[in-house]
Each structure stands twice: as structure tokens, then as C-alpha cells.
Amino acid sequence: MLLELKDIQKKFGGVTALRSGNLSVKAGEVHLLMGENGAGKSTMMKIVAGMYQPDGGEIRWNGHRVQFANPAQAAEAGIAMVHQESLLFPHLTVAENIYLGRTGGMVVHRRQMLDKARKLIEDQRFPLQADWPVSKLSPAGKQMVEICRAVSLGSSLLIFDEPTSSLSESETREVFRIVKNLRDRGMGVIYITHRLEELRTIGDHVTVLRDGATVHSSPLAELDTQGLIRHMVGREVNALYSRTPVPPGEPLLVIENLNRNPLLQNINLTVRAGEIVGMAGLVGAGRTELCRAIFGVDEPDSGVISVDGKPVKAKHPREAVQAGVALITEDRQKTGLATLLPIACNVTMANLDCISSYGALDLQREKAMTSEYQAKLRIKMNGPAQLAGRLSGGNQQKVVISKWLATGAKVFLFDEPTRGIDVGAKVEVFQVMDELARNGAAILMVSSELPEIQQVADRIVVMRQGKISGELPGGASQEDIMHLAVFETESGRLPGEDEGTVQ
Numbered sequence: 001m002l003l004e005l006k007d008i009q010k011k012f013g014g015v016t017a018l019r020s021g022n023l024s025v026k027a028g029e030v031h032l033l034m035g036e037n038g039a040g041k042s043t044m045m046k047i048v049a050g051m052y053q054p055d056g057g058e059i060r061w062n063g064h065r066v067q068f069a070n071p072a073q074a075a076e077a078g079i080a081m082v083h084q085e086s087l088l089f090p091h092l093t094v095a096e097n098i099y100l101g102r103t104g105g106m107v108v109h110r111r112q113m114l115d116k117a118r119k120l121i122e123d124q125r126f127p128l129q130a131d132w133p134v135s136k137l138s139p140a141g142k143q144m145v146e147i148c149r150a151v152s153l154g155s156s157l158l159i160f161d162e163p164t165s166s167l168s169e170s171e172t173r174e175v176f177r178i179v180k181n182l183r184d185r186g187m188g189v190i191y192i193t194h195r196l197e198e199l200r201t202i203g204d205h206v207t208v209l210r211d212g213a214t215v216h217s218s219p220l221a222e223l224d225t226q227g228l229i230r231h232m233v234g235r236e237v238n239a240l241y242s243r244t245p246v247p248p249g250e251p252l253l254v255i256e257n258l259n260r261n262p263l264l265q266n267i268n269l270t271v272r273a274g275e276i277v278g279m280a281g282l283v284g285a286g287r288t289e290l291c292r293a294i295f296g297v298d299e300p301d302s303g304v305i306s307v308d309g310k311p312v313k314a315k316h317p318r319e320a321v322q323a324g325v326a327l328i329t330e331d332r333q334k335t336g337l338a339t340l341l342p343i344a345c346n347v348t349m350a351n352l353d354c355i356s357s358y359g360a361l362d363l364q365r366e367k368a369m370t371s372e373y374q375a376k377l378r379i380k381m382n383g384p385a386q387l388a389g390r391l392s393g394g395n396q397q398k399v400v401i402s403k404w405l406a407t408g409a410k411v412f413l414f415d416e417p418t419r420g421i422d423v424g425a426k427v428e429v430f431q432v433m434d435e436l437a438r439n440g441a442a443i444l445m446v447s448s449e450l451p452e453i454q455q456v457a458d459r460i461v462v463m464r465q466g467k468i469s470g471e472l473p474g475g476a477s478q479e480d481i482m483h484l485a486v487f488e489t490e491s492g493r494l495p496g497e498d499e500g501t502v503q
């Protein structure tokens with residue numbers, strides 16, 4: 001065995017993140033690590049990578065008992081982790097990021113470093129240039145740099161924590177190719193994902209964590225998807241959600257001739273009370289830009305946005321919020337969540353009016369609201385005073401959703417709302433949307449996952465290169481949606497400079 005974890009335990013203050021983590025990874029396999037939000041996956045991997053110290057249990061590396069006091073020691077032993085929130089230096093080049101902080105005088109000259117990096121990139125067949133600044137790369141490009149760094153360090157185990165959750169289709173395929181290539185060359189790979197549809201393409205073996213303990217481990221072929229879900233959640237779940245459409249009411253969101261060069265071109269769109277409109281398209285088609293324009297983050301060049309019959313000239317999100325618009329963003333770390341504030345503050349921050357009386361905050365009410373949403377969305381947390389940044393990824397996303405539910409908005413923009421959220425929780429998020437719509441809200445949901453759009457949307461609007469390329473009824477086939485979404489010249493793009501993420 002390359003890596004063996006036996007009965008690993010880890011507590012953070014009073015919270016038990018891991019009760020009994022067990023895992024055995026061989027060289028030359030892709031080992032999936034699955035589990036619900038908050039099950040302890042990231043914690044276990046951070047222990048392996050030397051970022052956290054376990055409270056109990058044993059780590060064996062190539063048969064020997066080891067203890068990594070810090071990430072440098074784990075890296076030295078041959079363990080590398082590709083982080084979801086990139087730890088690269090954006091203003092340095094690809095080559096500098098690969099060789100940064102090496103000791104032993106290995107790389108002295110810029111020229112030598114560039115040549116070495118070029119060779120490495122060529123060996124991996126990555127669409128990168130050694131002298132590009134990392135800030136210009138898409139998320140997939142950044143992952144490739146981290147992979148190069150791991151390979152150049154001679155790592156024999158590579159850990160990916162939800163690598164594809166912010167990638168486009170073509171980037172995801174590229175990451176799969178790379179992962180398989182590393183495996184075929186004898187590296188061990190640990191791979192965390194919530195995307196059930198990608199498991200079979202990539203995995204060889206699977207280990208499932210539930211509430212901090214390993215509950216299953218087997219070759220992937222021996223476990224069907226229902227069985228996997230059962231192990232993850234510990235009960236039967238109905239992964240199928242069904243929407244109860246209501247007759248649409250008044251138009252609540254009306255967009256007329258909206259332009260913002262180059263990503264929004266003559267957009268016309270109406271969402272009525274009670275409707276859930278799904279918005280499909282490739283990453284970079286302009287969907288996020290549209291949400292930002294409606295929410296007053298980016299000012300449009302021309303056009304009119306009306307909310308509930310009144311034109312809104314939102315130059316700032318504050319004005320959009322006042323007009324009754326909520327934006328649940330895809331990037332919770334950057335725009336959705338105040339990680340250093342308690343959960344309760346995050347839930348109520350967009351609507352302080354409702355918890356204050358005569359200018360003072362009613363903390364009891366704040367607590368009550370937090371508990372209400374905790375129950376509704378099943379947020380796994382210690383208590384309202386816990387810092388939001390300490391929650392697991394998926395539970396952070398649920399807090400962001402709660403924050404906007406608490407504002408009582410009329411128009412909800414959900415931009416990739418289920419990113420990083422586990423199977424059971426996805427259904428809960430959809431149920432919340434359904435309930436909002438039935439209570440008269442207008443919902444626009446951007447999603448890159450077609451099955452999700454098919455399931456949830458009453459109507460599907462597709463964007464391509466900044467324009468609305470067509471509209472389809474809810475439940476339209478994936479082929480029809482893709483047909484409207486795909487660039488005519490898709491083959492011309494490189495994953496490293498994918499779809500508009502390059503400035």
C-alpha cells in the first residue's frame with residue numbers, strides 16, 4: 001500500500017470532524033473519496049498533506065509509520081494536494097510558480113527555470129506557456145500548474161479536492177485525461193467530488209465517509225450509484241426532485257435590450273411570478289455577467305431592467321437589494337460569505353431591518369432565524385456563533401442561500417447554486433426554490449449541469465457568446481440545449497485559455 005490511514009481522529013474545539021477515518025490507497029489507482037457535506041473528507045486529506053495534525057490514529061506511507069509536522073514534510077515524502085482555492089501566486093509566471101521556494105540551489109537562472117518548465121509542460125501535453133502570468137489562467141489552467149509542481153517534486157500521491165466543481169465541460173475532460181495519465185504512470189490519486197455522473201469515468205476504487213467515519217470501501221465496479229448514495233447519507237434518498245409548477249403571474253423581472261460589451265448583447269428576458277427559468281450555456285457565455293448586471297455589480301452600457309414593474313437603475317447591489325433582487329453567487333468565498341463572521345451574522349446581514357427594533361439588533365430573533373434556516377436547509381454546524389469560514393464547503397453554500405432567503409426578495413438569481421453541494425442537499429436547495437416560486441417569487445437559475453436544469457426549470461433560456469441563442473420548454477433534451485449552447489468553433493479553443501476566463 002502506498003498510503004494507509006487507520007482510525008484517524010480529529011477534533012476542532014468541541015467539534016468532531018473525524019471519528020474514525022480509514023483509507024488504503026495503492027499506487028496506480030484513482031481512489032474516490034465520497035461523502036456528504038461536512039463528512040470530514042477535506043479534513044482527512046489535510047491531515048495526509050501535513051496541514052493538520054491528527055488527534056489519534058496511524059498514518060502509514062509505503063509501509064512505514066509517519067507523522068508530517070507540516071506540508072513541507074508531506075511534500076518531501078511525495079504527497080501533493082491540488083487545492084480548490086488555488087494557492088498559487090497570481091502575479092508570478094507559470095514557471096516561477098512551479099519552481100517557487102525550492103531549496104538546494106536547483107534553479108538559479110531564469111532561463112534554466114523557463115527551459116525546465118517548458119519541458120515539463122510539454123511532457124504533460126498541457127496547453128500552457130511557461131512565461132504566462134498565472135493570473136491570466138482559467139481555474140483549469142491553475143490546476144495544471146499545481147500538477148506540474150507536484151510532478152516536478154517527484155510526488156507519488158496527488159490529492160484533488162473537488163477539482164472539477166468550477167470547471168467547464170471541456171476543462172473537465174482535460175483534467176480527466178491528466179488524472180488518468182498520472183495514474184497510468186504509477187502515481188496514486190485521491191479524488192474528491194460531489195458529481196455522481198463523473199465517478200465512473202475516472203474512479204477505480206471508492207471509500208465513503210459518513211459523519212467522520214469510513215463506512216465503506218470497495219472497487220467502484222462493485223457498487224452501484226444507489227448503493228453509493230445509501231452509504232453516503234445512511235438512508236434511502238430520493239435523488240429525484242419533482243417540480244410543482246404554478247400558473248405564472250405578473251412579470252417580476254423584465255430585461256429589455258440590455259447591452260454591456262462584449263459579454264451581453266441585446267438581451268431580452270422576462271421572468272414572471274411563480275416561474276423558475278433555467279439558464280444554460282457554456283462557461284463564459286455571459287450568464288454570470290447577466291446576473292451581475294441585474295444585481296448592480298456591473299453597469300450596463302444600455303438597456304432597461306425592471307423589477308416588479310419599476311425600472312431599476314442599480315449602480316450598486318444595495319439598490320438592487322432594495323428593489324427586491326437577491327443574488328446567490330457561484331463563488332461563495334469571494335462574494336457570498338463573510339468567512340470571519342459568525343453564521344448568524346451571515347444569515348441576517350442582508351436584512352438587518354427584520355431583526356432590529358428601534359435601532360437595536362434583536363439577537364434572540366437573529367438566533368431564531370438562523371435556527372429556522374439551519375433546519376430548513378439542514379446546515380451542519382455547531383451553533384449560530386460558529387465562524388462561517390469554519391463550515392465545510394457545502395454548508396457554507398447553504399449559509400449563503402439562507403442569507404438571501406431571509407431578505408424576502410421577489411426576484412432570485414441563483415448562479416450555480418448547487419456547486420459543491422452533496423446529493424441530498426441539492427434536492428433540499430431545489431425544494432427551497434420550488435417553495436419560493438410557489439409563494440410568488442421569480443427565479444432565474446444559472447447552471448452548467450444540464451440534468452439539473454432539465455429537472456428544475458419551467459423554461460430554459462440558452463446563452464451563447466453574450467446573446468440569448470434560444471428558448472426551450474422545461475425538460476427539453478440535453479442535445480437540444482447543447483445545440484443552442486455550443487460555439488460554432490469550439491475546437492479552436494485551448495483549455496488553458498478557456499471561454500472568457502482569460503481577460
Ligand SMILES: Nc1ncnc2c1ncn2[C@@H]1O[C@H](COP(=O)(O)OP(=O)(O)OP(=O)(O)O)[C@@H](O)[C@H]1O
Binds near residue numbers: 036392
Ligand atoms: N478549521 C476548522 N475549524 C473548526 N471546524 C472545522 C474546521 N475544518 C473543518 N471543520 C468541521 O469539520 C467537519 C468536517 O469538515 P470537512 O471540511 O472535512 O467536510 P467535507 O467532507 O470536506 O465537506 P464538503 O463536501 O462540504 O467540502 C465540519 O463539521 C466542519 O465544520
Ligand SMILES: [Mg+2]
Binds near residue numbers: 043161392
Ligand atoms: Mg471539503
